[in-house]
Amino acid sequence: MTQQSMTMAKALNEGLRRAMEKDRKVLLMGEDIGKLGGVFRITDGLQKDFGEDRVIDAPLAESAIVGTSVGLAIRGYRTVVEIQFDGFVYPAFDQIVSQVAKLHKRSAGVYTMGLVIRLPFQGGIGAIEHHSESPEAYFVHTAGLRVVVCSTPNDAYWMIQQSVEHDDPIIFCEPKSRYWEKGEVDLDNPPYGLFDAVVRRPGTDVTVVAWGSMVKTALRAADVAAEEGVSLEVIDARSLSPLDLDTIATSVEKTGRLVVVQEAPPTASVGSEIVAAVTERCFYSLRAPGTRVSAYHVPYPPSRIEDAYRPSVDRVMDAIDRVMGYDQ
Amino acid sequence: MTQQSMTMAKALNEGLRRAMEKDRKVLLMGEDIGKLGGVFRITDGLQKDFGEDRVIDAPLAESAIVGTSVGLAIRGYRTVVEIQFDGFVYPAFDQIVSQVAKLHKRSAGVYTMGLVIRLPFQGGIGAIEHHSESPEAYFVHTAGLRVVVCSTPNDAYWMIQQSVEHDDPIIFCEPKSRYWEKGEVDLDNPPYGLFDAVVRRPGTDVTVVAWGSMVKTALRAADVAAEEGVSLEVIDARSLSPLDLDTIATSVEKTGRLVVVQEAPPTASVGSEIVAAVTERCFYSLRAPGTRVSAYHVPYPPSRIEDAYRPSVDRVMDAIDRVMGYDQ
Amino acid sequence: MISDELVQLLTPEGERVSHPEYRSELGRDEILGFYRDMVIVRRLCNESTSLQRQGQLALWAPLQGQEAAQIGAGRALAPMDFSFPSYREHGVAWTRGVPPRDMLRIFRATTTGGWDPQQYRHSLPMVVLGDQTLHAVGYAMGIQRDGAEEAVMTFFGDGASSQGDVLESFVWAASFNAPVVFVLQNNQWAISEPTSLQTKIPLYHRAHGFGFPGVRVDGNDVLAMYEVAKRALDNARAGGGPTLIEAYTYRMGAHTTSDDPTRYRVDAEVEVWRHRDPIERVKALLAREFGVHKVTFDEVAAEAEQLALQLREDVLAMDAPDPTMMFDHVYAESHPLVEAGRREMIELGISGGH
Amino acid sequence: MISDELVQLLTPEGERVSHPEYRSELGRDEILGFYRDMVIVRRLCNESTSLQRQGQLALWAPLQGQEAAQIGAGRALAPMDFSFPSYREHGVAWTRGVPPRDMLRIFRATTTGGWDPQQYRHSLPMVVLGDQTLHAVGYAMGIQRDGAEEAVMTFFGDGASSQGDVLESFVWAASFNAPVVFVLQNNQWAISEPTSLQTKIPLYHRAHGFGFPGVRVDGNDVLAMYEVAKRALDNARAGGGPTLIEAYTYRMGAHTTSDDPTRYRVDAEVEVWRHRDPIERVKALLAREFGVHKVTFDEVAAEAEQLALQLREDVLAMDAPDPTMMFDHVYAESHPLVEAGRREMIELGISGGH
């Protein structure tokens, strides 16, 4: 087993490189992804090695980036699109929702929409407005799309490759605040299936589901809780569409309590979905109502106060206390 | 009390007329809303009476329709935008989510975004693709917007006026399959507040929450259930953001059972939100898990089979049977 | 001539006119072929309108008046080229070999597609205004990467010309010098809105502002349409980049069968355009210049009649699909929510041609 | 002259050149005023860059090189006109009277706004590329409905020129003949992308395709910018409709303080543009033509220095807001979810300058 320690940014870069080496139909397209290597350097060096025809610096228009990727898909290419920041995906919303999500269906399976839309998402980097959003719910709600989130370098390396190989369109969410954190990457074997949720830390009292940046927050909360004698089982959802409800439900049946931690605002969110779906499946096992720890129902605030907006360990612990106190 | 029987389409038309008479800053803008009166004739005759400056036939670009309405709002106008069909709102998504929803906040309250975006939505009219969608969840998830739905002519008449007068941006959803159904309109007094849910039929066994076209489906299900000896309390949610959770929770505390009926696909939907929020508030009252009856997680199908996609009385009854059977 | 700017090779009276840049050298058989195409697509269109009136179709978008624009452009395509239509291009679909019954499936609302777009190298109808233009440019970028000598053609209307996606597709086509030909059918109306609402100057000028050629063609002149389209496609295949062709034409009928044009336009305008009929002028030319006889025209009419009958028969035989088809092809690979939906539907007994 | 197409009234050497259509009749005081503006905004910009380097700002988007484009355009605005900037228009904000400290609030990340846009008749920075152009056109439509003699100016970059929203704003401005002036600052770069990626021809041509005038101006020549902008605004106020002004200029610095331009452009290019500095040429003109002395220039420099000091002081005094401010002004009227959030935060003890 070849192990290597690298940042998530590097793991994505290496994963993309490997995907491009394997299949010459794989293209990258986005703003500033060529010479600059993208504002986060995820595509660093790839244009130099694969040429301008395969690593395409795009004119500044997100709808066109996605729309032309659809045309390339019809021609048999697989484009990995980089949206520079979460908040700039909305101009492409029509192409994503009405075309990317529906053309496989509309063509009765003839068109393969095997494109990947990379979305550096979530906050926590002290950025200005529109650079810290968590728009996953919009895409999870949309039939025809799949949505996955990496939270470790190893997952980043493998999930990006699995996404490129997968025939359905995938919104690939990258927690930008974790880009520079290092972790071990196994260069030989993927750790899990692309759509599997994973228990990151086993526990017995409360099931905590998180994704992206919030996995680490949940794990820190688990440390704190352990000191207080409460055992959290932390699940990294990894795939938001489809959700791996089996893994989550199995855990909830054991713990009897569910807390979902998300950076997105609460209403009609992925958190709402997990709570609703798990309640339906585990009604008799639940000793407390499934509880969400979310951002607030307000626009992303100026980043000087973002720590009060994004779920913190404190807020997670507050929810843990609430669900633990329920049946006492 | 002046009562008049009219269709929902006519009620909207009269409501818009009254709003325009009251305030000369009220404008209408949309595709084909002038001479044609809109493809559903909701604005019939208004351009003739209020002139081309106030009833604006727009070039065909939804992003521009919404974006220029934002500019008009900054100038002090209140524009009621007509999006021709639900499926054509996505090109305007960026302007709605990043501007309409956020400019009041961004300007620290200086800009009033008092615009209304009318969205003929939901299916059931035998239309071709993109003409029958239920995109409400996207807007409900978005902080800064409000989302309301009329389901009767009386509500249509009053809610459109209340929406125009309200200072926040409102996504005004109109169940197009109900446009031609008649009902009594009270021309003197609004029946309810704009953001109130309303019990359309009192009952004791199951709380059924619906909106738009599905209110009628829920009421029909209540008739069927009554014959089977099950008493449904049907609530018309009317406002989806904010949700009137007090009214819903009060009902659920009484019935102990919740079924949400929506035309939208299930995942991360308004139905998910209602189930999650009600479960949190009424955990000990619930005798069965909150249950959703939704469309399926597939793109809107060809309309010849739309009746199998949209929740039917049969599917609602199936859910009623399930929640009634839970604690037996 | 309608305007100085217009490329026209055949007057409404069927007389040839010369043009400094374009000339038609087509012979009798080719022109007769165009004539046949136009007569057939008009006949099929009328049949579709009456099928709709009889409740057999959910909707129909008639092409009447635009036969020359569509047949001229469509016939200029080479077999390996690929085309991306909007929703009114039944004439183009005909030139690509799409069976008429397949064109009607979407309007009978039994499918959201209708044919195998790769087989005919003609994409599916696009209802969202303008979205297809970006697909066309992307496809053209694929052609460039394959080093293939192929071109793409995409169709949109005067109304759609205002959409951001269409305008972005111009930016991209120019930036990447993509082998794409944009065919803007300016039929003067976007439902109830006249073209003057979308633009104050002729639409073909728009291309110049993006740095590629734009040409305005008499869209009711099939010879001019064919020549201009062919040159633009040849140029694209040879690496010359995009062209915008504005086919100046007229929507003789309603926007769709749901529309009532009497609310917004006057008969006199329609009458003016009736005299510019795209079919009559070719018929006059064929008769005069090539001595084509009435019997030949009658044969074409009879063939069209036959196809219309066949179409009617095919449409009436099209049943609603099994509702579980909504779960097919949502994803290329299995998805738990889709499978759960399918199971639920089967358990509820809704499936099975209900 | 950089190109024949360019309106230029003052060479990089500070010599006047004549132009068939435009001439400057400004006197000493006005030109000195422009000089002062440019010196000050450059100095404030540099101060902001160092504040960012010292960790006092989250980000900074320098305007260096674009002072003439912004001051010329901004000074052409009448008090009642309204302007819609992008995120780099600190110079324009200065001409509108926005206090420098307020411009920096967004970059200190203590707000997503920063000033009262109605008070200064200058909208808030727009980070989403191009969205503001539609707001400008809508606002201009409001002016038309009010029968007011006012105009709107909106700013965007060469990169943003590819966005659908910008192009739709051209469609609308033309269709409604809106009193709006588009100022496209073509600073040659969109982060790492050269303008040649967005277009193969000069960007001002784009307006012609939409049916309104486009002019390319030497964006480093404040006199030319002022005259062209003033004429365009006068024309707009008089009902003459929109104009696109392409200010041909150069981004001397990094895109923002997060950017590293050495990865994508060569120093030699920057050097060429250093010789076209917008401030030096005005200084030369003032000295030669109006006999302005060193002491005056020194006074301006001292004033700029003073303002920079003041800015630094103001910025350092800007504390993080109370986190509960995130719940203010989300809605104009009370919203239960927002109030619940506020309550939760207060109960958790997070608020209170934490």
Ligand SMILES: Cc1ncc(C[n+]2csc(CCOP(=O)(O)OP(=O)(O)O)c2C)c(N)n1
């Ligand atoms: C994005 C979008 N907005 C609105 C519509 C509704 N709509 C369908 S056709 C049409 C008019 C289109 O006119 P034009 O582009 O000139 O094409 P034509 O119908 O004349 O062929 C409109 C507004 C749509 N299909 N898509």
Ligand SMILES: Cc1ncc(C[n+]2csc(CCOP(=O)(O)OP(=O)(O)O)c2C)c(N)n1
């Ligand atoms: C819709 C959108 N997409 C992407 C970005 C990220 N972004 C910020 S500035 C920029 C480059 C803009 O270049 P240009 O328009 O030339 O303006 P300049 O920065 O040169 O002033 C990009 C890509 C954005 N802000 N908005």
Ligand SMILES: [Mg+2]
């Ligand atoms: Mg048209």
Ligand SMILES: [Mg+2]
């Ligand atoms: Mg630039």
